[in-house]
Amino acid sequence: MATAIVIGGGIVGLSSAYYLRQSGWDVIVADKSDFNDNCSYGNAGYVCPSHFVPLASPGIIKQGLRWMLNPESPFYIKPRLDWGLIRWGLQFMRSATPEHLANSAVPLRDIALLSKQLYEEWTDLPGFDFSYDRKGLLEYFQTPEKEAAAHHHAEEAAHLGLEARVLSAEEVQAMEPHVRLNIRGALYFGCDAHLHPNRVMQQMRQHLQHLGVQLVPHAEVTSFEKQGRRITGVKAGAQKLGADLVVIATGSWSRSLAKEAGADLPLVGGRGYSMTFDSRHLKLVHPAVLMEGRVALTPFGDSLTRLGGTMEITNLDAPPRMNRVMGIIKAARAYYPEADIPVPELKDVWYGYRPCSADGMPFIGRVRGFDNCIIATGHAMVGMSLGAGTGKLVSELANGESTSVDLRPYDVHRFG
Ligand SMILES: Cc1cc2nc3c(=O)[nH]c(=O)nc-3n(C[C@H](O)[C@H](O)[C@H](O)COP(=O)(O)OP(=O)(O)OC[C@H]3O[C@@H](n4cnc5c(N)ncnc54)[C@H](O)[C@@H]3O)c2cc1C
Numbered sequence: 057m058a059t060a061i062v063i064g065g066g067i068v069g070l071s072s073a074y075y076l077r078q079s080g081w082d083v084i085v086a087d088k089s090d091f092n093d094n095c096s097y098g099n100a101g102y103v104c105p106s107h108f109v110p111l112a113s114p115g116i117i118k119q120g121l122r123w124m125l126n127p128e129s130p131f132y133i134k135p136r137l138d139w140g141l142i143r144w145g146l147q148f149m150r151s152a153t154p155e156h157l158a159n160s161a162v163p164l165r166d167i168a169l170l171s172k173q174l175y176e177e178w179t180d181l182p183g184f185d186f187s188y189d190r191k192g193l194l195e196y197f198q199t200p201e202k203e204a205a206a207h208h209h210a211e212e213a214a215h216l217g218l219e220a221r222v223l224s225a226e227e228v229q230a231m232e233p234h235v236r237l238n239i240r241g242a243l244y245f246g247c248d249a250h251l252h253p254n255r256v257m258q259q260m261r262q263h264l265q266h267l268g269v270q271l272v273p274h275a276e277v278t279s280f281e282k283q284g285r286r287i288t289g290v291k292a293g294a295q296k297l298g299a300d301l302v303v304i305a306t307g308s309w310s311r312s313l314a315k316e317a318g319a320d321l322p323l324v325g326g327r328g329y330s331m332t333f334d335s336r337h338l339k340l341v342h343p344a345v346l347m348e349g350r351v352a353l354t355p356f357g358d359s360l361t362r363l364g365g366t367m368e369i370t371n372l373d374a375p376p377r378m379n380r381v382m383g384i385i386k387a388a389r390a391y392y393p394e395a396d397i398p399v400p401e402l403k404d405v406w407y408g409y410r411p412c413s414a415d416g417m418p419f420i421g422r423v424r425g426f427d428n429c430i431i432a433t434g435h436a437m438v439g440m441s442l443g444a445g446t447g448k449l450v451s452e453l454a455n456g457e458s459t460s461v462d463l464r465p466y467d468v469h470r471f472g
Pocket residue numbers: 063064065066067068069086087088089091093094095096097098099100101102103275276277278305306307308309310313326327328329330352364365407408409410411432433434435436437438439440441442
């Protein structure tokens with residue numbers, strides 16, 4: 057049997073491993089960490105076809121510059137002399153155009169719908185119970201500006217065939233009977249679902265082991281062994297793993313390995329934070345995005361609520377910043393004025409790095425210079441949502457099949 061080495065044990069790596077194994081490959085997943093934490097664990101768990109607007113979109117630059125002046129704001133770039141970051145910033149600005157927005161909506165919708173269908177199939181796998189729920193998503197707004205944006209977004213969603221409608225504050229309050237809301241209304245996306253990311257990750261790891269996939273922890277891949285147009289093995293510390301296929305799914309750390317494989321990916325880590333607490337502090341029925349505050353909340357069953365947000369472009373080893381966590385808490389308190397939202401201790405704050413490409417679109421595809429290397433990364437704010445679909449696409453590529461969605465928008469060489 058041919059051996060596939062998947063580098064990276066986030067949702068993209070694990071789902072790639074799953075679909076490769078399903079199609080007959082011998083699969084090894086190598087991770088530099090211990091598989092117990094990465095960006096795919098503490099996220100908000102939205103499976104969201106509604107998120108068809110890429111991070112690089114018109115308006116974000118002006119808004120981002122305003123936010124930069126506030127230490128508790130949802131967006132922050134730690135200024136530093138890093139050519140990769142400067143180049144990413146320039147390409148991001150160049151990508152944030154109305155044309156890019158228009159061209160990205162269908163590709164993002166399609167991969168999200170594929171992924172949603174696959175997560176639904178996962179709910180039937182043995183040992184899987186990850187609080188998957190198709191209740192939809194509420195995007196609350198407090199200001200007339202965001203209300204107007206919500207109407208516009210609902211129309212765009214309707215053009216894409218996605219269920220979306222603007223609701224009054226009273227209608228939303230009736231949907232959330234356990235907490236008083238301070239909102240003007242909300243945009244409701246009936247097309248969305250959510251899941252408990254920690255659970256799906258843990259359950260997929262167990263399932264992969266049951267299927268005979270080898271998970272190798274503490275194995276940081278630093279280089280490849282190459283022969284002509286093939287990568288024949290990967291070096292992970294003292295270990296050398298022979299490979300017939302290599303999948304680079306290393307999230308925010310993907311730049312150096314991609315370069316080693318001949319692909320130049322403009323990619324940075326966008327750190328976000330989350331806190332998970334007992335729902336007696338704040339009990340929700342539906343996941344919610346706080347539009348002005350840029351905060352995400354998710355109920356996991358009846359007992360837990362997760363609160364997360366911020367986008368902090370910083371070094372991948374920078375210490376966490378509590379002022380950004382306070383920004384999330386204060387934003388949430390403004391929407392739920394009577395809820396008892398606790399300030400967590402630093403030890404209870406989770407953080408992870410979203411792999412953010414310069415145009416907000418994932419990189420999914422084969423590299424030009426080698427016949428047996430696939431890259432799958434750069435999913436930014438929607439990696440959980442697109443994770444299962446990305447894994448399926450990786451296995452279709454590996455097996456030379458026609459892919460479930462058109463992969464041209466995700467070309468790994470689109471920046472040269
Ligand atoms: C606060 C927050 C909320 C979010 N909410 C949502 C949401 O609701 N819905 C959604 O769709 N997305 C959400 N996201 C984004 C989502 O979490 C990410 O896009 C996704 O987890 C990225 O998955 P990944 O597999 O690409 O990377 P990761 O999960 O980061 O996995 C990459 C793995 O590669 C390993 N690795 C790196 N380099 C090497 C190497 N050289 N050798 C071996 N291993 C290596 C790392 O150790 C890591 O385990 C959120 C993110 C944050 C921070």
